[in-house]
Structures are given as structure tokens and as C-alpha cells.
Amino acid sequence: MVLITEDLIRKRAEHNNCEITTLEEISLHQTEIERIEHIDKWCRGLKILYLQCNLIQRIENVGRLKKLEYLNLALNLIERVENLEGCESLEKLDLTVNFVGELTSIDGLRDNERLRDLYLTGNPCTDYDGYREYVVATLPQLKWLDGKEIERSERILAMQAS
Numbered sequence: 511m512v513l514i515t516e517d518l519i520r521k522r523a524e525h526n527n528c529e530i531t532t533l534e535e536i537s538l539h540q541t542e543i544e545r546i547e548h549i550d551k552w553c554r555g556l557k558i559l560y561l562q563c564n565l566i567q568r569i570e571n572v573g574r575l576k577k578l579e580y581l582n583l584a585l586n587l588i589e590r591v592e593n594l595e596g597c598e599s600l601e602k603l604d605l606t607v608n609f610v611g612e613l614t615s616i617d618g619l620r621d622n623e624r625l626r627d628l629y630l631t632g633n634p635c636t637d638y639d640g641y642r643e644y645v646v647a648t649l650p651q652l653k654w655l656d657g658k659e660i661e662r663s664e665r666i667l668a669m670q671a672s
Contacts, residue, residue: 515544542564543565546566583608587610605628
């Protein structure tokens with residue numbers, strides 16, 4: 511099991527003179543990480559966090575990342591969209607090819623008022639009839655869903671159907 515350690519973060523912070531407290535971007539992709547931990551304590555100023563292609567099962571310990579704008583968790587083992595309420599600046603969330611099956615778990619993203627771009631492609635929840643309409647109606651702040659722009663007419667129809 512690969513853990514997120516201070517040493518690992520420092521190695522990935524070479525572009526920032528190995529200084530982790532002022533990091534704005536870090537890439538921890540393809541490292542077989544199983545759990546998100548410590549980042550919220552050590553790297554509070556993060557704006558971009560790449561965690562794709564790992565073994566992460568749960569979104570956790572990111573709620574204190576108030577400046578986080580982009581979180582990439584594509585190609586992991588995540589089953590629920592959760593624990594992102596504290597990410598006040600979150601604009602883009604990529605959960606492509608995970609195991610999110612409970613579509614209603616996206617309801618927790620309502621409070622992420624800056625969220626404009628959401629990727630859920632390749633998750634079981636996208637197979638439900640009315641998937642796109644549900645997401646569009648539930649998250650009116652979104653401008654893009656799965657790489658496709660949400661048109662005004664689509665939003666109106668989704669709101670009427672909900």
C-alpha cells in the first residue's frame with residue numbers, strides 16, 4: 511500500500527524547490543495510492559490536484575482545500591461523490607472511469623457554487639435513463655458535463671422534468 515508521505519510530496523514538488531506549504535499544483539498520478547491523506551494539512555494552498563490512475567476508493571480529506579480549483583480522480587475505485595463541500599473554489603471535477611453507481615451522491619455538489627465542469631463518463635451511474643437530465647437539474651451551476659456543453663434549452667427541459 512502506497513501512502514501519501516511528506517517525502518513523496520516533496521519529491522513531486524521539485525518545481526517548487528521542494529517546498530510543500532506553498533504548493534499550488536501537485537501530480538500524484540499512477541502511484542498506487544489507496545487513500546487521500548495529509549494533503550489537506552500540508553498543502554492548504556493547492557489549486558490543482560492530480561490523483562488519476564490510483565487505487566483510491568473514497569473521496570476524503572480534501573475539504574480543507576479551500577483554494578482547490580481542479581481535482582482529477584479519474585481511473586480510481588471511487589463509488590460515491592462525497593466530502594467535497596469544503597472545496598469552495600472547485601471549478602472542475604474529473605471522476606471519469608470510476609465506480610460511482612449512486613447518482614444521487616452528486617447532490618452534495620450543490621454547495622460547490624463555482625463548479626462548472628464535471629466528468630462522470632465511464633461510471634455505472636451514467637447508464638441510468640435520465641442521467642444527464644438529473645445532473646443538469648441538480649447542479650444548475652454546471653456549464654459542461656462529460657465534455658459536452660450544457661445548452662440553455664437543455665437546462666430548461668431538465669428543470670421542467672425534475
